[in-house]
Amino acid sequence: MTSFNDFGLQEPITRALRDENYVTPTPIQAQTIPIALSGRDVIGIAQTGTGKTAAFALPILNHLIGNRRRPERKSARVLVLSPTRELSGQIADSFRTYGKYVRPFDVALAIGGVPINRQIRALQRGVEVLVATPGRLLDLVHSRALDINRIEVLVLDEADRMLDMGFIHDIKKIVAMLPRERQTLFFSATMPQQIVQLAGAMLNNPERVAVTPQASTAERIAQRVIHVDKPAKSALLTEVLKTESIDRVLVFTRTKHGADKVVRVLQKAGLAAEAIHGNKSQNQRERVLSAFRDGKLRTLIATDIAARGIDVDGVSHVINYDLPNIPESYVHRIGRTARAGRDGVAISFCDHEERAYLRDIERLIRMAITATDRRTGRQDHAAAPHHSANHQNERAHHRGNHQGRHGGGHGQQGARPQRQPQDKRKQDHEKNEPNGLGNVRFMQRTGEPRRSAGHRAQ
């Protein structure tokens, strides 16, 4: 499919797409839309940033236009489950954008962290599309504000994140209440075993589609790592923010406390910055996010969890103030830049204790990241000290302590960048590794969330 006109979508949809200047479908859209239009179930392996929201929203809107009827009171015709408040809000906004010429068309949002009464009122007359986080959806069902036994289409978005965040039981409860006769569109960035099982239980003879977003994204992102002493990180960040030509930058810290500290340091240095994380109220988060989106705020500091689902175009730089201890988070983080065909820059600060994390990341992305050592001022392509024999010990130690965090058995090759290792040295290194790059296996303990409890609290 080379054009949105090829799908035979209803005119109100194609008109909205023209308004948005969407001409060419993204790969996930090209693959998913025809299958979803035929009424079949879909299992899509794709990340946020690949255009997957439109991949499910457009065929759903087409179904609603082709089968017009008022929804029953206290019910919805389409249910979209998403793991976070932010992502849910963005999905609802996308439905409103793509559905702006569809009438009648009501979209409701059911998310936690805000009063439930308005949501109850919004559902009273019934809505076409309900976008919800699982916990709040169950609250609404239990308080009899919502009946989900007439849902025609179910979307489960970011299923692997749902698993990470401990929502799997809620999802199973919700699915058990849905009618068996329905269409299900299921999306996940990775396919750990529990997600395969969940999909098996929820989907009826699904067609599978997959895109490899990281590979194409990674190619457009100039990645660098700066080895730095931990106490020097804040001065380095100030320097980078003052010297790089940055339009909009997302700075990642591992903890909420760390995010607030970075904001204070930057403000002291005369640089405007704000943080979003779990301790901030929904209002604060929305205010900061919209300032960032509108270009009024250049620097946003976030933890991994707070940043989930943030979809802001035009992020020119991602800075990893702390390296993530889960290598997949690195890929998610840097994927915030280089959106919509643009280029991006990802700069990672790596202190001594983070060398093992860097190694894990390089194994996952199958490339050595260009490194600068700020302690010596030396430019050092992929010959960073983290490949030293010493590091093997560090790594063994790291694995011993953090095995469980790698849960999730990422057998899905398609979700990985396919890049070849960049230099001979690294290839040699890989050959000697029993768990080399061509054969990446992460430890998995079934039933255990990917992150430690401490990390999940961010």
Ligand code: AMP
């Ligand atoms: P998503 O993966 O759904 O979060 O989409 C990522 C970004 O790509 C959003 O900003 C969308 O508005 C944009 N987008 C999605 N599909 C297209 C398309 N076919 N052409 C241009 N932009 C798109």
